[in-house]
Amino acid sequence: MALPVRGTRLLALAHHQPARVLTNHELATMVDTSDDWVRSRVGVVSRRIAGPDESVADMSTGAAAKAVARAGVDAAEVDLVVVATCTAVDRMPSVAAVVARRLGLPSPAVFDVNAACAGFCYALSTADLAIRGGAGRTALVIGADKMSDFLDWQDRSTCVIFGDGAGAAVLTAGTADGGTAADAVGPVVWGSRPERGGAITLGSPSPTGPPALFRQEGGTVYRWAITELAPLARSACARAGVAVEDLAAVVTHQANVRIIESLARQIGATNAVVARDLVESGNTSAASVPMALSKLLERGEVPSGAPVLLLGFGAGLSYAAQVVRCP
Template sequence: MAGTRIAALGHYQPARVLTNDDLASMVDTSDEWIRSRVGIRTRHVAGPDEPVDELAAHAGAKALASAGLAPADIDLVLVATSTAIDRSPNTAARVAARLGMDSPAVMDLNVVCAGFTHALATADHAVRAGGASRVLVVGADKMAAVADWTDRSTCVLVGDGAGAAVVEASRPGEEPGIGPVVWGSVPEMGHAVRIEGTPPRFAQEGQAVYRWATTQLPPIARQVCARAGITPGELDAVVLHQANLRIIEPLAQKIGAVNAVIARDVVDSGNTSAASIPMALSKLVARGEVVSGASALLFGFGGNLSYAGQVIRCP
């Protein structure tokens, strides 16, 4: 079976920026309290007239333009999101309609913060198996719409945005650009991160998530590298789910990626759930902080206490 590659990336964030000082006027918190605990300075927040599929379509359009492709070139659209309001049409169908696509297969994946890496693996498998030729993979979430703005432990975390990747078969003679996925979950701890109720609200057991992420995930991330045939010390970049800077930094250190650029987009974007990894990766590439062909560990984790990771080559 042929390997696959990421041909291009794109990202999008709403215009409105919510600062820590803005939050301090809404809930009992402060800039110092937020920075010291989660490392976040600002986050982007979508308005009521900016649905998740609009954010996703903007990111997808940028990825298509960067790849030099037309909407008709895509035959599968995968959208990772946990904040879509409607059940049908799904978000992927609405994204395809916004972009003017012809007749792609359209699927949503709800694996919360690990959604993009699950969707990327699904795209990789689809192309390898011959079920698709080019796939638009989008992670998009509107976490501000499900935030409890009276809970300072969670509302300070969240932001909105979308990131996208175009996945296609590797070129002849080219090494695969998307490595094998390692994925799984801890179902008995699924309650630790949740979006539940009517209306749905985001809540989590912060200490339990922190302990799980910083103790249980490093060996799994090293397993991702081993399956890709690379050591952590050889990685050029590490793009973890942008949950909290106090999780990202110790986790990256425990993985052993001593020479890698570590994505810290959470500082300016907050926790954007499924959007966080593709958005952070797209920014690293756009800023030239990683070069074409550079190796990057992508590792998502969070809701359901799910995780998924793969090593990719940057477009």
């Protein structure tokens, strides 16, 4: 049994998106909307849509393979795989088990997490706690969703928002004598507002009826996000011992550009880069936080070792916030 460790750190991030780009102008030929309408209300300009034969497991594997390669770890070192998703079609085996098989990982613990758009932050925190408790040393954490399978393409209030994709991170144990608080994934601040959980739903499909479709009370979600989440994000900074003005970036769930900008202002991270991957990728649910951070790192907008606030939120109404140091 491995001994508990003082902290964990990120080794690498990567992402995968489908090839097909669906612009607002093309959407306007499918549903009663326009580029101006979508930009002004949501902030999305384009999104990626997976093909009928491209599954959540396919996208997860694409992101995971790149993350493992960037981390420079051997497959045998990965002893935990956690996938956050709410759109996997198959009930079992888990997406995590499929990814592990495809990557040739010999014997990791595998399971999926469903916390919808907060899923990646839940999965990252669960892996962090498992490593700190000595249950493993190296974890592969993935957020992936194929929202296009569950959208009503005649409902302009929802179909214009979403895209498909996956993001992955490799997390490893810090050394007991060499690690510092600055190396660690910070403590999570998480929870939910279950009494309002019905504001976002995706039901089970009927064998004889129509497919299950995503529904949300947009106004309820918007008001909750802009009134309750910023104090929780600041609390995560305080628990990590990082002043908000020292944050290098703020990466929230990419739900709506107005929510993103409102949260950034309320948090007070005046020196931080604010991720807006929503503009080119849409809302990718559990993939949105790791994908947005991966792109910031690829573009060199956040330096290695810099503190970044992650804030996921979504159905349930669930939330999770933590500060991480960039690889």
